[in-house]
Amino acid sequence: MKIRRMTARFGALDGRELELGGGFDIVTAPNESGKSTWCAFIRAMLYGIDSSQRAKAGVLPDKQRYIPWSGALPEGSMDIETRAARITLRRSSASAASPMKRFSAVYTGTETPYPLTGTSAGEELTGVSRDVFTRSAFIGQGSVRIDNSPELEKRIAAIVASGEDSGHGYSEADARLREWQRARRYNARVGKNAELERRRAQLAEQLDSIASLERRLEEARAAAVDAGSRKERAEAELAAVSERLERQNAEYSAGFAAVTEAEEAEREARRALDENRFGSKTPDEAAAEAEKAKARLAQLGGSVKPAPGGALLVAALCAAVVSAALGAFDVISLPAALAVAAVCAALAVVGAVGSSRAVKAAAEAAAQRRALLESFGVSDEACLDELVREHARLYAEWSAAAGQVRSARAGAESRRSQASAPELAEARAAAAAAAQRAENARRELSLLEGQSSVSGDGDELRAAIAAIDEAIAENDAQCSAIELARELLAEADRRQLEQFSPALRRRASEIFEKLTAGRYGEVSLDRELRVSARLSGDTLGHDSLWLSEGARSLVYLSLRLAICSLALPEPDEVPIIIDDALAPLDDGRCAAVLEMLYDISRTRQVILFTCHSREAALLRGRPGVTVEDMPA
Numbered sequence: 237m238k239i240r241r242m243t244a245r246f247g248a249l250d251g252r253e254l255e256l257g258g259g260f261d262i263v264t265a266p267n268e269s270g271k272s273t274w275c276a277f278i279r280a281m282l283y284g285i286d287s288s289q290r291a292k293a294g295v296l297p298d299k300q301r302y303i304p305w306s307g308a309l310p311e312g313s314m315d316i317e318t319r320a321a322r323i324t325l326r327r328s329s330a331s332a333a334s335p336m337k338r339f340s341a342v343y344t345g346t347e348t349p350y351p352l353t354g355t356s357a358g359e360e361l362t363g364v365s366r367d368v369f370t371r372s373a374f375i376g377q378g379s380v381r382i383d384n385s386p387e388l389e390k391r392i393a394a395i396v397a398s399g400e401d402s403g404h405g406y407s408e409a410d411a412r413l414r415e416w417q418r419a420r421r422y423n424a425r426v427g428k429n430a431e432l433e434r435r436r437a438q439l440a441e442q443l444d445s446i447a448s449l450e451r452r453l454e455e456a457r458a459a460a461v462d463a464g465s466r467k468e469r470a471e472a473e474l475a476a477v478s479e480r481l482e483r484q485n486a487e488y489s490a491g492f493a494a495v496t497e498a499e500e501a502e503r504e505a506r507r508a509l510d511e512n513r514f515g516s517k518t519p520d521e522a523a524a525e526a527e528k529a530k531a532r533l534a535q536l537g538g539s540v541k542p543a544p545g546g547a548l549l550v551a552a553l554c555a556a557v558v559s560a561a562l563g564a565f566d567v568i569s570l571p572a573a574l575a576v577a578a579v580c581a582a583l584a585v586v587g588a589v590g591s592s593r594a595v596k597a598a599a600e601a602a603a604q605r606r607a608l609l610e611s612f613g614v615s616d617e618a619c620l621d622e623l624v625r626e627h628a629r630l631y632a633e634w635s636a637a638a639g640q641v642r643s644a645r646a647g648a649e650s651r652r653s654q655a656s657a658p659e660l661a662e663a664r665a666a667a668a669a670a671a672q673r674a675e676n677a678r679r680e681l682s683l684l685e686g687q688s689s690v691s692g693d694g695d696e697l698r699a700a701i702a703a704i705d706e707a708i709a710e711n712d713a714q715c716s717a718i719e720l721a722r723e724l725l726a727e728a729d730r731r732q733l734e735q736f737s738p739a740l741r742r743r744a745s746e747i748f749e750k751l752t753a754g755r756y757g758e759v760s761l762d763r764e765l766r767v768s769a770r771l772s773g774d775t776l777g778h779d780s781l782w783l784s785e786g787a788r789s790l791v792y793l794s795l796r797l798a799i800c801s802l803a804l805p806e807p808d809e810v811p812i813i814i815d816d817a818l819a820p821l822d823d824g825r826c827a828a829v830l831e832m833l834y835d836i837s838r839t840r841q842v843i844l845f846t847c848h849s850r851e852a853a854l855l856r857g858r859p860g861v862t863v864e865d866m867p868a
Contacts, residue, residue: 238841239314239841244274247303249273250304255864256843263845277312279369283357285298287334309331309332319808323352414722417718432707445691449691456677456680464674466673467671471671494647498644502637505638514631517631519624745757747798748769759791785820811842812840816845816846
């Protein structure tokens with residue numbers, strides 16, 4: 237395959253074109269004129285751009301790095317020549333996130349499609365994958381040194397060992413085995429076993445949770461039963477207290493009725509007592525008052541006597557009459573009779589006056605007596621005693637009624653105090669609290685039962701854990717078998733390396749010895765393609781780190797060219813692309829490298845991008861050499 241013409245809107249290349257001869261093409265241009273971008277463009281046209289790359293510290297992925305500076309989407313075309321036809325490859329972008337994804341291939345100069353796809357074009361045209369192409373024929377600026385890859389190793393080993401490009405390298409096989417091993421157990425976090433162990437831990441945790449839930453469920457059931465029993469006892473106690481207090485309230489009501497009845501009887505007795513002459517006086521006070529009244533009555537009765545003036549008046553009148561008669565009859569002398577009559581008359585007058593006063597006093601005493609008896613409502617003294625006895629009876633009845641009132645009130649108050657005791661409130665509060673605890677226990681039990689219904693079956697979990705344990709044991713056994721396979725593979729690789737490494741080492745040594753004019757005699761390398769070089773005549777080689785920059789670049793360039801001769805298909809299939817890789821070399825070694833590249837260009841296109849004019853000056857004018865001076 238030869239590249240003939242390219243048109244690019246890619247990175248710094250904004251519609252630039254580049255014509256190539258197809259032999260040894262030397263493109264000279266100053267720094268920052270787009271040489272490395274052309275190299276990246278060739279690779280992008282063949283293999284596309286990996287849009288999965290992500291930005292890293294200090295490194296941009298190609299999908300960002302090669303966005304045109306104008307802001308347009310990247311696109312381009314490349315005319316190539318193969319043994320079969322001349323083909324034009326075209327790539328464009330649907331979006332910045334998927335650059336160069338649109339692909340088409342046509343026969344050059346026509347629009348007739350050529351059977352290629354965007355994903356397979358590079359490998360079908362060159363015969364190698366992107367990985368092999370990058371590590372062999374694509375020698376970028378500052379990346380002459382090459383690191384190994386399983387795909388490159390497989391290709392070299394297969395070709396060297398059997399001459400056919402169909403083998404599988406040790407690194408790929410070992411990587412596959414390591415991948416299998418890591419897939420089973422990589423570390424505590426990665427691998428099937430790690431995943432199984434996490435799953436087992438989850439199941440074990442779930443099983444522990446179920447066991448804990450079952451314990452809590454049993455405790456909740458017991459708590460619910462206990463709370464129910466306590467609720468029943470509290471309700472029974474409340475019923476008993478309520479019944480007792482209802483009975484006490486009934487008794488209080490009955491006692492209150494008795495109080496009412498006793499108060500009515502007391503009022504009747506009081507009314508009867510108040511209607512009595514002595515009122516509310518005690519019997520002793522009434523008796524004393526009656527005795528005092530009787531004494532007064534007796535006093536008033538003794539003062540009513542016959543008046544002595546009446547008898548005297550009668551006697552005096554009789555004496556006067558007698559005296560007058562005697563005087564008349566001259567019994568006695570008339571003067572004497574008159575004197576006697578006068579005395580008798582005087583006595584009669586005195587008697588008359590005395591008698592009048594006695595009658596008046598007797599009348600007054602009788603009136604007082606009557607008034608006193610009337611004040612007691614009796615007619616004589618004998619009734620006073622009956623009145624005192626009646627008052628004593630009424631007073632005794634009132635006292636008894638008042639005592640009944642006090643007794644009834646005391647009984648009612650006693651019952652009322654019992655009925656208003658806090659016992660009922662306490663019983664109600666205790667019953668309410670017990671009912672609330674029972675309801676809480678019921679809810680907790682319902683919640684746990686609901687959780688238990690969805691928590692899974694313990695027996696199933698134990699069976700799943702057992703199955704996981706078996707799978708882990710099986711994976712451990714497989715890991716041991718894989719480890720044994722890797723050990724056997726390493727031993728087989730060691731033996732194959734005795735064939736693989738010498739062939740590549742011999743070819744690289746031949747190239748390096750030629751480019752250094754015999755100064756170095758042998759190149760050694762390990763599987764990672766780290767090289768060391770031995771000076772001619774020395775017995776020990778020197779690691780490339782001990783070499784000068786020019787010698788180190790040259791030894792790795794020798795290794796690159798050796799790989800190209802061993803790993804790439806037919807010489808004219810894959811062009812070698814070099815981006816300013818000869819800058820560290822002095823003029824002599826640069827000329828030696830150019831001579832070797834010129835020889836290679838006879839059968840394989842070589843494209844050299846350089847910022848030095850010496851490369852063009854050394855080969856300008858030779859057959860097959862095309863020098864393109866690219867403007868800045």
